[in-house]
Amino acid sequence: MKNLHFTSLLAGLVGLAFASSCTKDHLIDAKIPETNKEPTSASIQGNVFEPALVDATDARVAQLKLPAGFSIAKFADQLGKPRMLAVSSSGNVYVTSREAGTVTLLRDTTGDGKADLNQVVANIKAVHGLTIHMDKLYLVTVKEVYRADLNSDGTLGTPQQLINNLPDGGQHPNRTIGFGPDGLMYITVGSTCNACAEPNAEHATILRANADGSNRIIFASGLRNTIGFGWHPETKELYGFDHGIDWLGDEQQKEELNQIKQGAFYGWPYIYGDGNYNPHPRPMGDTTYAQILAKTTLPTLSYEAHAAPLGMVFYTGGTNGFPTDYQNDAFATMRGSWNRSQPSGYKVVRVHFENGKPTRIDDFVTGFLVNNNQAQFGRPVGIATMPDGSLLFTDDNNGVIYRVSYKP
Numbered sequence: 296m297k298n299l300h301f302t303s304l305l306a307g308l309v310g311l312a313f314a315s316s317c318t319k320d321h322l323i324d325a326k327i328p329e330t331n332k333e334p335t336s337a338s339i340q341g342n343v344f345e346p347a348l349v350d351a352t353d354a355r356v357a358q359l360k361l362p363a364g365f366s367i368a369k370f371a372d373q374l375g376k377p378r379m380l381a382v383s384s385s386g387n388v389y390v391t392s393r394e395a396g397t398v399t400l401l402r403d404t405t406g407d408g409k410a411d412l413n414q415v416v417a418n419i420k421a422v423h424g425l426t427i428h429m430d431k432l433y434l435v436t437v438k439e440v441y442r443a444d445l446n447s448d449g450t451l452g453t454p455q456q457l458i459n460n461l462p463d464g465g466q467h468p469n470r471t472i473g474f475g476p477d478g479l480m481y482i483t484v485g486s487t488c489n490a491c492a493e494p495n496a497e498h499a500t501i502l503r504a505n506a507d508g509s510n511r512i513i514f515a516s517g518l519r520n521t522i523g524f525g526w527h528p529e530t531k532e533l534y535g536f537d538h539g540i541d542w543l544g545d546e547q548q549k550e551e552l553n554q555i556k557q558g559a560f561y562g563w564p565y566i567y568g569d570g571n572y573n574p575h576p577r578p579m580g581d582t583t584y585a586q587i588l589a590k591t592t593l594p595t596l597s598y599e600a601h602a603a604p605l606g607m608v609f610y611t612g613g614t615n616g617f618p619t620d621y622q623n624d625a626f627a628t629m630r631g632s633w634n635r636s637q638p639s640g641y642k643v644v645r646v647h648f649e650n651g652k653p654t655r656i657d658d659f660v661t662g663f664l665v666n667n668n669q670a671q672f673g674r675p676v677g678i679a680t681m682p683d684g685s686l687l688f689t690d691d692n693n694g695v696i697y698r699v700s701y702k703p
């Protein structure tokens with residue numbers, strides 16, 4: 296746990312002055328002109344607070360809070376730092392560890408809701424995102440995409456490299472991958488920095504390519520770090536959670552749920568929230584903030600600043616799973632904050648959709664923050680549904696995968 300209160304002065308070639316301090320929701324005394332012919336100044340207070348890590352004991356797991364009828368238990372533990380999940384139609388669970396560079400196969404062969412098979416099936420340096428498409432497992436590292444056959448016993452064939460030149464990682468190296476209803480491959484590429492003008496146009500984007508990795512294009516841009524994404528089961532529209540800019544205060548920048556469309560631009564690093572100007576960096580050349588705002592697609596919903604959305608999955612568990620009003624809603628993991636005085640996130644949330652559109656975000660699994668928010672025993676990351684309708688999510692701090700089930 297650590298606290299940091301800082302005051303800083305940044306000066307750029309444009310003569311920008313950026314002194315530090317902030318109200319709950321807005322920059323204090325912000326003077327952000329359209330062009331650099333006038334000075335830019337703003338005040339912000341930045342905080343660092345990281346809850347202490349404690350063990351995920353049975354007693355702590357038992358006090359996790361969920362809606363009525365839902366229960367939670369450990370599906371697997373002692374997994375190191377498990378990150379993203381993919382589940383086959385037969386119930387094979389694949390989980391990556393970026394730190395260890397492994398893909399592990401887990402399986403519940405007895406039907407008791409706990410994994411009793413645990414086998415490393417691939418070793419790929421910095422592997423992170425993964426997805427199953429046409430009976431093959433696709434995996435993405437910082438710069439590579441691989442494809443491997445799924446064997447009948449759940450093991451993998453030799454991974455085949457499809458792409459080897461994704462952009463460098465920088466501050467956000469956690470690539471994720473998915474296949475859309477169009478059968479095409481989508482890859483997230485975060486920014487290299489908190490807020491900057493990227494020299495590589497593929498940074499801060501979602502890319503799209505053929506299933507073999509060919510014909511790669513920039514599908515959408517201005518996305519600082521969209522890790523969790525997916526397609527609504529009925530409308531087939533693409534949604535993703537983007538990470539807001541740090542060091543704009545406790546309550547800014549809020550996390551964004553965006554409907555992601557081809558060719559759209561989502562504002563980073565110049566525009567955030569509902570059209571706010573980011574004081575630094577300024578737009579380059581003679582471009583104004585207003586010009587960038589005019590071409591920016593604003594978020595569909597926002598969520599608590601710095602909560603750190605990681606995984607996202609639309610729920611289609613069928614009649615044997617969760618109640619019917621959960622069908623076609625989304626679940627997202629909020630790994631938790633570090634850049635604010637009071638923690639946000641450390642939970643799983645539910646995104647309600649009505650008539651195919653997101654309407655609000657509610658808590659679903661809470662209680663990982665303990666000791667009056669001074670400690671935590673879980674930071675949710677990857678999330679996936681099982682064939683039986685239950686929900687799995689990973690915690691990369693205590694090495695646990697949790698299973699959420701429903702019984703009326």
